[in-house]
Amino acid sequence: MKKFLILFTATILSHSFLASAEDEAIGEACPSEFHQLPLFPNARLCQMFDDAFPATLTYHANVDMNEAAAFYLEQLGSTTKDAKVKGRRVLHFGDNNNPIVIISPDGQGSQVDVLMKEAL
Structure with missing residues (x-):
């Protein structure tokens, strides 16, 4: 169960990080x-x-x-x-x-x- 919670938390955090990074990049022009x-x-x-x-x-x-x-x-x-x-x-x-x-x-x-x- 502990292993599942760690993997689940890591998945949620990485998804949140990638989504916010993409939102920031789209909002800021190259x-x-x-x-x-x-x-x-x-x-x-x-x-x-x-x-x-x-x-x-x-x-x-x-x-x-x-x-x-x-x-x-x-x-x-x-x-x-x-x-x-x-x-x-x-x-x-x-x-x-x-x-x-x-x-x-x-x-x-x-x-x-x-x-x-x-x-x-």
């Missing part, structure tokens, strides 16, 4: 750019780790992987490397592989992870 790198329009659920370089940003875009990749190809030009790894699309830009954009399928859209090694 920036339009990250260290001068544009984000897909209407990006949401942003998580930034950018106190210093290398800096990372993760967000959700309401488009499929191909549309998200096309956006970055249009914004940044050709890649130095474009690979598919474990169902994700990994785009390397610039001579220094800066930035790296990783696009993964996520529900009815895509998760976009951006790694900035240095400022653009």
Whole structure:
């Protein structure tokens, strides 16, 4: 019974945490750019780790992987490397592989992870 109560409490707390985190993220708009790198329009659920370089940003875009990749190809030009790894699309830009954009399928859209090694 004790084990059940612990699992039940953990489930309720995690659901409450995720629901409130999603509500906060939806209520707070993502920036339009990250260290001068544009984000897909209407990006949401942003998580930034950018106190210093290398800096990372993760967000959700309401488009499929191909549309998200096309956006970055249009914004940044050709890649130095474009690979598919474990169902994700990994785009390397610039001579220094800066930035790296990783696009993964996520529900009815895509998760976009951006790694900035240095400022653009």
